[in-house]
Amino acid sequence: MKYKVKYGWIMTFLFLVSLSTAQNKTDDLRLYDSFKPITSENVFKTEGYYNWGTSILKGENGKYHLFYSRWKKEYGFFGWLTHSEIAHATSKSPAGPWTFKEVVLEGTRKHRWDAITAHNPKIKYFEGTYYLYYVATNLGDKAFTEEDLIETAHTGYSHPNWKILRPNQRTGVAVSNSINGPWKRLDQPLLEPSGPITTITVNPAIDKGRDGNYYLIVKGDKPNEMRFIRNQAIAVSKSPTGPFQIQEKPVIDYIDTEDMSMWYDETKNRFYGVFHAHGFIGLVTSLDGINWEKANEFVLMPKRIKKADGSIVVPDRLERPFIYCEDGKPKVLSLAAKEGSESYSVFIPIEDISNPKPNSRQLAWQEAELGVVFHYDLHVFDGVKYGQSNNRIDPIDNYQIFNPEQLDTDQWVKAAKAAGAKFAILTATHETGFALYQSDVNPYCLKALNWREGKGDIVADFVTSCRKYGIKPGIYLGIRWNSFLGVHDFKVNGEGEFRENRQKWYNQMVEGMVKEICTNYGELFEIWFDGGADHPNNGAPDVLPIVRKYQPNCLFYHNGQLAEVRWGGSESGMVGDPCWATFPYVATGAGESARKNIASNNFQLLKEGDPNGEFWMPAMADAPLRGYNGRHEWFWEPGDEAHVFPLENLMTMYYKSVGRNATLIMGLTPDPNGVLPQVDVERLKAWGDEIKRRFERPIASTSGKGSTITLTLKMPSLINHIIIQEDIKDGERVRNYLIEGLVNGKWKTMVQGKSIGHKRIHQFDAVEVKGIRLKVLESTRKPILSNLSLYYVSNL
Incomplete structure (x- = not known):
């Protein structure tokens, strides 16, 4: 089913090489589960003002200094373009509470490039001097009055002045020998749009690289684009005040992004950039400041804020991310939030995790202890013994054989619950590539069947049954093999440009399927990518950001970037003794295709873990219920009733999995009628009853x-x-x-x-x-x- 050693050793070498290459190219910064809930002290509001983008710097006396945008509410929210000013606040902690000190920059109201507004600041300290980077604009040679600006603010985008103010936005800098000013502005903006950006240069972020150069990120419009799409560009200079040269290669141009903030991590010798996009706060990284890629945690967090009382806030807008670092470690993520008529700054403390521990998803998974996975696919109906090697290569001759006339997912789930399972997983796709739901991106799915006139959705039925009986639903997606489309070990067959185009299409299809699963069926407990999902740097589908964006409470298992749990080293339903929940690597590879030294000594590292491991990655023990007396069947086959594990064997598995600090997942398979065979149902109930008999009432x-x-x-x-x-x-x-x-x-x-x-x-x-x-x-x-x-x- 998953990790057949007899097919794996050639694949092992190839996967080890590719995984090692991918991991050398990517970062190891882990923040996704480090954001603490906020209290009232972490929220900064100013009476009568909208507060917006922030930047923090620690002063010489240990006090923290905040520079931020604000404008009076009387001008309306669009007053950011006409009346924003940069204010200064102080605190004893970078997470707040903050106390307003003074206004430090306003629009000059003179015939200068920064006549109107001072907005979206970044405060930096380089070589004994303070630099305050900011955004401003002007109305060109057009005369204006304060009344004109107020009218523009109240009208917004449709006002004629907006069409002048917005394209005239530029980034500049003011300089001081003291964090408290006075600030001397440069007479000209730092740079004009060129290369990957046009129209504007705004929302600056800057840091000094190891080479001594200064790297400045600014936002502009994407060239040759009819829609309103932004690009992020990088400019380089030998001085904090320029001249800056915009590089031709954009930082981000594959999605519409806003408001990047950047820092250079001296310990990791790489740059990081945090931004916001539709639905999430994201993270990119670069080794040289010029060539940027998605960070392993590309989706850093969904656009929601956790509060200390357990509630979740989803603001109307959550933008302007800024990460404050101290002593080389991220300490605070600040964000600008808008809720109704309020606009405020949020400072989310970042926990410094000194020892590995479970995140909320892992903790729930471990506490569940026992789950099941239902295997269902086309070959259940062909009457032929399942063969993994040929099933990964040869498509089923006639997919219309799929016809479970008595489908009863309620019966499946009730049987699992009787065994004591707390969660259940369904193979939405397996190695044939056939999808057991209504997919808009994969035509090889239930829509293509005569069964239920092409309107069946087994994933929907399954999830509904799980919720009905109090079982947490999960989904298994087999994307590593697809015999229908000719995909083997993530790679489509063919050569040259033909293969490359098909690979792109397959990756897009898989990513679309993951989004469908993550958005159409409510909250999921676990997503299981069989055989792993590989690393996107190896040309595989990029699935982790999709799960992180749409299913933040869902356990991810697994790809070359992350494994929140690990396979326990065999399909026996048992793990080693001892069995630690910690592991030396953040990702494992897949079974016999694991990374270096994981496959050694018959997967001993997977079976036992590592007490000194840096990452929390508890063990999963798995086995098929029909695996007794020389058989090992994950899918239904005729005449297999005698190979259902006896109760004694199931209890041995329980002791040597759940009883050894692992979570046990039992493989179940419905028959061609769409129901779980009666012998399986009875054995599951007997198992659950025996577990209760032994352990329900302690002395x-x-x-x-x-x-x-x-x-x-x-x-x-x-x-x-x-x-x-x-x-x-x-x-x-x-x-x-x-x-x-x-x-x-x-x-x-x-x-x-x-x-x-x-x-x-x-x-x-x-x-x-x-x-x-x-x-x-x-x-x-x-x-x-x-x-x-x-x-x-x-x-x-």
Whole structure:
């Protein structure tokens, strides 16, 4: 199904080379899950004014200085073009609260290039001098009065003056020896539009590179474009005041973007630029300041703000992103927000994560413990034994054989729930490329069928059933192979320009499908790209930004940029002992096509993890329910009923997956009628009942902090199981432990272990104890145990 070693070793070498190449070209800055919820102290409003774009600098005395745009509300929101001024505020923290100090720049109202407005500032300190970059405009030789400007502001875009003011916008700079001024303006703007931008040069961002040059980003209109689309351009100079030379290659021209802010990271020796676009705040990066590419976290955050009370704010507008860095680390993301008649600045603290810990998606996935994946595809209906190697190459002769006349996704989901599953995943596409939903971008889908007159949507039915029965829905997308379109290991077949054009079309189709799945079916729990989704630098579809933009609460598994969980090294439903939730790499590759050293020793690193790993990446154990007695079938085949795992084997999987700090996913497959076979349903219910019988009611439980936790019983009791759990919200802390039992008045060692993580189940011969004592022999920080429970399970 996923990681068949017998087909993989040639592919391994090729994938290792491509993955290594991709990762050398990309960055490792991780901010997506570091943005903290805000409090009232992180919001800066000014009575009677609209507040807009901000820039922060730390002064010599440790005080923080904020330079920002503002204009009076009486002029209306469009007054930014006619009445904006740059103000100065101070704070003891870059996250606020801020206190207004003074206005530092206004429109000169003289016959200068900056006669009207001072807007969207960036404050910088270079070589002992302060530089305040800003945007201004003028009405050319046209005489004007204050009344003219007020009328323009109240009218907005349709006023004749707007057509002069807007194209005359330019970027300039004022200079001072003190953060408190006075500020001396340059007589001319820093640069005129050319190359990749036309009309305007606005919203400056600048930093000094390692080569000693100064790199200035400005926004302008995209040349030869009938629509109102912006480009970002880079200009280079040997001085902070110019002259600047605009480079021919744009920073961003593939989407409409606004308001880029830039900084140079000396520790990583690369530039970063943060911007806003439709629906998200984004991030790009460059090694040389000239050639820019999408950062691994291209979608840095959706346009929503988390508050400390748990609520989410989605402003009418969320723009002007600026990241303040200190000592080489991002500390605050500031944004300009507009809600109704209010406009204010938001300062989102950025957490400095010193040790790996789960994000909210990973935590929910680990706490779920048990899930299922439903495999369904065309070859379920052909009556022929499934063969992975040929199925990846040879299309199904007649896709009209897909005809599940008794389709019942309610029955599927109820069976999964009876087993104790908390989430369920459906193969929306697998290796044939056939899509089990109504796709507008992939014609090889349910629309092409006679079944249900081409109007069926199994993904919709499945998601509806999941929500009906309280199961979290997830989707599996197989994009690495597509036998119908001739795609193998992400690459379409063919040669030369013909192949290149088909590759572009396939990538666009896949990206369109991911968007359809992410936008048409509500919130999803997990998206699983079978075999990984590769790295976009290798020419594969660029899927991570789509998931991040439209499904921010969805677990991502996985591509060459990110794996939020890892495959557990086999399809046995079991992982290693110990099994750590941490891993040395942010992405794994895929099974036998994994990156360097992951495939060594029969995937030992995947099975066990790494206690010193930098990244939180818990293990997934998976197996097909029909995998007993020499079979391993992810898809329904006739006569396979005898190969459903017995209950004893399923319990062994449970102990060696969930009981070893992994999440177990069991593979299920409906039959050609569209229902889960009865023997499978009955086995799942028996499994769920047995798990409950063994672990629903502990004899006693406790929790605690520290290196020793003792649980004393009221009377001696027979036990043969102990469950221990760490509070993993702040990571795994325990590295070595033992558990002692108070037997006949003496402490006796019963079990020993290394990793605990979310859950560890210890099974042993029954013994009568008066108490249990957990001793943590080694830990990275003070241990926090959320659960220590004792059980006696009869009839084992």
